[in-house]
Amino acid sequence: MIKVSGLTKDYGARRAITNLSFDAQQGEIVGFLGPNGAGKTTTMRILTGYMPPSDGEAIVAGYDVVEESLEVRRRVGYLPETVPLYTDMVVFDYLKYMGELRGVPKVDDRVDEVLGMVGLGDRANGYIGNLSKGMRQRVGLAQALLHRPEVLILDEPTIGLDPGQMVEVRELIREIGKERTVLLSTHLLNEAQNICDRVLIINKGKIVAEDTTENLQARLVGAERVIVRIRGEADEELAKTIKLIKGVRDIELKDDGAVEFEFSSGKDLRPEVAKQVIKAGYDLLELRPLGMSLEEIFLELTGPDAGKRK
Amino acid sequence: MKTIWTIAKREYDNYFNSPLAYVVAFFMLLPLGIYFSVILWASSQQSLYGGPAPENSPLTWLFVFLLIFFAPALTMRLLSDEARMGTLELMLTAPVRDFELVAGKWLGSYLFVMTLAAVTLTFPIVINNLVDPGIDLKMLLASYIGVALVTSALLALGVGISAIFSNQFAAFFVTLGVFFFLWFMVSLPASYLPSGGEVFNYISLSNHFTQSMNNGTINLGDIVYYLSLTVLGLFVGTTAIEIRRWR
Structure with missing residues (x-):
């Protein structure tokens, strides 16, 4: 559904992304992680046909993003990072307008349906300018879903939402991701861990890791760390007891x-x-593996010492 | 074509949601109404002494003249505001060709100005009822074809300039400057040059209307001139959008 090979984009003398290659299949939710300025938005903009790459190729829903840009745009739903909206329009009219531009059949019914999906049914007649940031985010998401796209590209889809709305939107993305291809960028690493089948970590325009979160953890840690908790405080005796077991270290x-x-x-x-x-003779209360969190993996791969420690 | 129409319809509706459009409509129609009353009053005075019957052509001339000042206000935000608000990203990732976006914006503004022009048709209708044997319909038709063509060219240039800028006020002043140059300034050298001045006269935005169509004459050259400017404006707009994609 998405196949990217050797994608490079230069803004004047500055290279934003370098030789990116990855793919995403139908029914897969791929998380795109990276620090600010890593090249996530640039990559997404190329995949949506907004701008052409300087080099390389990207095939989305079977079409080349440069040669067959219009076909790609027909099949992609896109939620840009800043959620640009016509604030002087009524929610329903705005979605109807976007639906008409995308040639959605029975557009009025579809708008009602999508508004229901994002939980904005009761705000259909409100002006977009009067909506909260979270609601605008949902209008943007509704716009991306209107034409039942084969590929959904979401740039920070849950930013600005309250925790309840975040859960709802993630559930919605997970539901959509069962049949379609979803590529989403996020700063919330637990979000990537929760809803993505696979993550791509990008740093300084290059992909530094690509795998499931579990595999990334296993690959990077190479060892498991465990915490032992007993009733009362642990003492040197307990430490000595554990240390005697073969294989235990540190x-x-x-x-x-x-x-x-x-x-x-x-x-x-x-x-x-x-x-x-x-x-x-100790009362054992807890024996829990301390997995490396995605935050730690992220810092390991994108921090100032990235690549030096391993 | 359907896409152009969808965009045009939204822009047209949007004018009626914006105070700016009502201000433009008010300040265009008010002087026209006053001028119309003056023409009627003057004619009624002169008719006592066998003076000429009132004509509509000064009113169509004034309409176009006012448009030089007000068209930049109508076109300034059409594409510059999309760039400023980021909604251009939405448009450019929807299945909309760059030309369709620019043409849709132009058509929306064109229909708005044509609505104002339609309102001014009440003037010749009134004049027609006052004079005998009625006004010269061919001349009236030529005038309004002229209005339609000048409007088309002005708005296309305005939309084209709006696509270049992300700031609507920059778009406004540059558009106003271009209109001033093409309407007032460009034919000036023609008066001073011993030969070759025709070129400057041909480029002048006003000559093709005031000296030709508004006097009841329709030349193919005048039509080609205004249509060429329309195409130029839309081409500039489309190219500016394409350049934004590549930047």
Whole structure:
């Protein structure tokens, strides 16, 4: 559905993206992560036919974004980052206008349907200029969904929404993503973790990682870290007990009364640890793996020391 | 074509939601109404001494003259505001050709000005009822064809300039400057040059209307001139949008 190869874009002397290659299949939600200025919006704008690349090729819904731009635009739903809207228009009229431009059949009915999907049915006759930021975001999303696009490209779709609305919109994206291809950029890493089948991490115009969040975690960590909590505060004796188990390393007594240790991925030492802790007479309350969060992965790959530590 | 019509319809409706359009309509129709009353009053005085019957051509001339000042206000925001508000990104990612966007904006503004022109048709209708054997309909038709053509050219140039800028006031002043130049200034060298002045006279926006169509004469050259300016304006607008994509 989306196939990008060797995509490069220069703004004058500045190179915004360099030789990007990736793809996204039908029924897949792909998260596009990266710090500000990494090239996410530029890539999305190229994929929507807004601007041509300086080099490389992008095929969206089977059409080339440069050679067959109009065909691509017919099949793509796009929510730009700033959600540009005609603030002097009524919500319904605005969506009807966009629907007519996209040749949506029975446009009035479809507008009603989409307004229901984004939870704006009761604001259909309100002026866009009077809506809150979150509601405008939903109008933008409704606009992107109007023509039942094969590919949905969403630039920060939940920004400005309150937590309740965020959950609703994510649920909606997940639902849409079952049948269509969704490429979404986000700063909220837990959002990517929750709804994306796969993430692309982009830094300084280059893709630095591309995988499922689980695989990324496994690849980057190479070891598992576990926290042990007992009734009362852990002491040196407990640390010594755990340390005696073969494979345990980097043991640490934490200030909050817990113990943390690490072991190589592949062999799960937790059953043995539990056995020994109980045998030593402690009341075991918690034995939990401390997975590397997507935030940590993100910083590892895009921070100032990116690529140096591994 | 359907896309152009969809965009034009929205722009046309949008004028009626904007105070600016009512201000333009008021300040165009008010002087026309006053001038019409003066013409009627003067004619009624002169008719006592066998003076000429009132004519409509001074009114169509005034309409076009006022448009030089007000058309930039109608076109200034058409594309510059889309660029400023970011809605241009929506338009350029919808299945809309760049030309269709520019032509739709132009057509919307054109229909608005033509609505104002239609209102001014009440003047010749009144005059027709006052004079015997009625006004010269061929001359009236030529005048209004002239109005339609001048309007088309002015608005196309205005839309074209609006596409270049992201600031509507910059678009306004540049459009006004271009209109001033083409209406008042460009034919000036013709008076001073011993030969070759015809070129400047031909480029002049006013000559093709005031000295020709508004006097009841329709020349193919005049029609070609105004249509060429219309095409030029739409071409400038389309190119400016394309350049925005590549920047």
